[in-house]
Amino acid sequence: MVMQLKLLALTLLLWLRVEGALGDPQISLLNKGCSQYNATNLSNFYENLNATLDNLIAQVRKQRKHFAMAQEARGADPVYGMFQCRNYLSTADCAACFAAAAAQVRNCSTGANGARVIYDGCFLRYESYGFFEQTTMPGDSIICGNEKAAEANGFNATAQQVLKDLQIATPKITGYYAATKTKVAGGAIYAIAQCAETVSESGCLECLTVGYKNINLCLPNKNGIAFDAGCFMRYSETAFFADKQTIDITPLKKGGSSKKGVIIGGVVGGVGLVVILLALFALLRRYKKPKKAPRGDILGATELKGPETYRYKGLKSATKNFSDENKLGEGGFGDVYKGTLKNGKVVAVKKLILGHSRKIDEQFESEVKLISNVHHKNLVRLLGCCINGQERILVYEYMANNSLDRFLFGQKKGSLNWKQRYDIILGTAKGLAYLHEDFHICIIHRDIKTSNILLDEDMQPKIADFGLARLLPEDQTHLSTRFAGTLGYTAPEYAINGQLSEKADTYSFGVVVLEIISGQKSNEFRADAEGEFLLQRAWKLYEENMLLELVDETLDPEDYDAEEVEKITEIALLCTQASAAARPTMSELVLLLKNKNSLGQMRPSMPVLVQSNFRTKVETSTSTGSSISNATATVSMLSAR
Structure with a gap:
């Protein structure tokens, strides 16, 4: 392992010499941590780790990304990796920072199944689980300079306002990154804020809120850095990025609600029906706030406002x-x-x-x-x-464009292009990931379907109707409860046995994705001779390597990338696997959807079809909130073809 990492670092440095333009990769070490737990199968672990690191650096080098995610999940020791460098770094400096971080990783004990390295220019982290939505971790998260500013009072007030503005504006900017330069007596304050691109907007804000509180402890010193698992803030009286790389955050720093109108300078691109039963x-009432920090909240207790x-x-x-x-x-x-x-x-x-x-x-x-x-x-x-x-x-x-089903099956059928459909799929996944993993207690929606996904004026999706939602305490893997939901979208273990976990939402999400891709309702037979339900048809086409036959005929073939559509269809099938344990978590699905690479060795297994025995084939779903006693549900493995 050590030798392989050395070769990786050497290869990167040689590439950087050839590429040139190596300026300042900013590799002052801020924090390093290693897992206390080891992988069970070292050979399998190292294979996955090397593949993950190779994937990350390839994204930086070939795709010139400042943010990269990868995972290798073969065998018993999966590896999930994330790398991010500051947007003001050149591609060469970004890669050099990665090389330094990869070299640091080898200093962890043999087989450590997790590690993170944070420099002022970048961070690298890998774990044995999907951590991509995590924003905070326990531990030191602030580094302050030793020298105070000459005009301490003026500097202090200006810096506080600059950092506050960044805290408010950054979560509203696509890519979660902002850099500013603000004049003060005798000089200027250079400052940046950045969040991992996989966290939610609210998660970014929460992380930067903690960061802002911490970094204020450095004032009125000339320099300060605050960092955490999902965000980074830095200010300095000395320039650490070019003036042309600043961003105008004026439209957003006072609570603007749109990501539109953010001006990027220089080269940096930087009707719900809700009530719980x-x-x-x-x-x-039985639920009590956990004493430990819940779901990434380093502060622990959660105060609920009425x-x-x-x-x-x-x-x-x-x-x-x-x-x-x-x-x-x-x-x-x-x-x-x-x-x-x-x-x-x-x-x-x-x-x-x-x-x-x-x-x-x-x-x-x-x-x-x-x-x-x-x-x-x-x-x-x-x-x-x-x-x-x-x-x-x-x-x-108020949601101006009403529900998604109207655009797929109603009067507006055929009006969604592929980009809009992809954005709806990704946004829905992010919303579910927040409910399952980022809120202080896991909320299972139980009725994910196209009529419960609403669209705002920009056609962005918002999950609605939490009337059937259930709370899952942290010490439980599932609940045993009476069925309530909509057959055709319902996971088999829940519809038949009443075993409810967040993976039931994952199953429903997979069915919704298939509906978005195909324009076919999940609980209706096709009118052709085949007479198949959507999930049956999708699995048949997958086995025959003909997934593009599933695509909604109203979509222009020139409007979408065939490989991307096939990949997302496979992701949907991963969500509908018979075993709840085999289905990805929603945070893992967000990663898979955002990553442009193929699924690698991940292959869906045969899904399960849940339908109800009504007199006609098309009447196959119960209405929201009804008991399964209203219809006899049947479960069948889809026959291999």
Whole structure:
């Protein structure tokens, strides 16, 4: 292993000499950590590690990337790797920083199944698990200079504002990177902020919030660095990047909501229906915040803010007395209306009729309080609530383009191009990854389907309707519960045995991806002679190496890359494998979707089809919230062809 890493580092340095342009790779070591646990099979581990490192450096060298992810999961000791260098570094300097980091890795004990190295110019990390959405880790995360600024008071105030602006703006910028130069008496303050591209926007903000708090401890010193698993901040009175590489963050530093309008300087490119069932209140009350730091939150305890309370009279006026002309749709728990508040803001208003008692009021308020703290760009935002007699009303952000199913199967069928479909797939995966892994307790949606994926004015997806969601405490791998959901999207272990885990959402996501690619409903037979369900058809075409036959005929073949479509179809089949354990986690799926490389040795196994025995073939799904007793479910392995 040591010899192989030395050869890798030597090869990189030789390449850098040939390429030239090696300036300052900024390889001052800030932090290094090694796992205390060893791989079980060293030969298999080293093979996977070497392949992962080779993949990472190839992305840096050949694709000139500043951020790279790779994984090799063959055998018992998988390796997941991530590399990121600061965007102001040249390709040669970025590769040189990688070479130094790769050399540092060999200093860990033999077979250590995880390591991370952080320089001021880059970081490299590998683990035996998918860590790509992680933002924080315990340990030292701040390094301060020893020399104070000459004009301490003025420098201190300006630097604080600069860093605060970066903290707010960076998560809103594509690529999560910003660099600024700000004049002060006698000089300037150079500052950057950066997050790993695999974290969510909210995860980036949370990480930089901690970083901002830490780095302020360095002021009024001339230099300071704060770093963590998912982000990096640095300021200095001395230039460490070129003036032409700054970014204008003015449109975003005061809370702008769009990533549009961010000006890149120089060469740097740098209607939800949400409520958790009241029956879950007992589970929520049993749940206690863990003493250890949960799901990447280094601070541990999570404070939940209550939702905004709306007046019934105001909502009645906003929806024109809940008129039919304002009705947006109907769901399992009530109707949804478009409303325009007095301040001009357009919202979606959901009326729930749940009965009336003191206990219900307490349950409603407690669970709405929880779900109102779920914030992610790919999840519909719950804005507030209202209690009026027997009615419970929820207020959400308004989604201009309604639900995805209308674009796949309704009046707008055929209007989505491939890029839009890919963005919807990736955004949905990110939203689910947040629910499963980034929120302080795992939330299982239980009803992922195209009608529960809403589209905003920019056609970006947001997951809606958490009416069936369940909470999974950290010390449990699954729940045993009565089925509720939509057959055709439902994982077999949940539909038949009531075993619910986050992998049930993974299965549903895979089915949705197949629908997005094909334009065919999962629970309908094709009208042709084959008469197959979507999952049957997809598996048949996969075995016959004819996956492109699955693509929606309304898509122009020149509009998409055939290899990319085939890869994403295979990813969908990975999600629908019979074994829940064999399905990837949502964070792993985000990685697979963002990585342009092939799936390598990853191959889907035969999926399972869950359908209901109704009198006609097309009536194969129960409505949201209904019990499986309404239909007899059958499970069959798809026959190999």
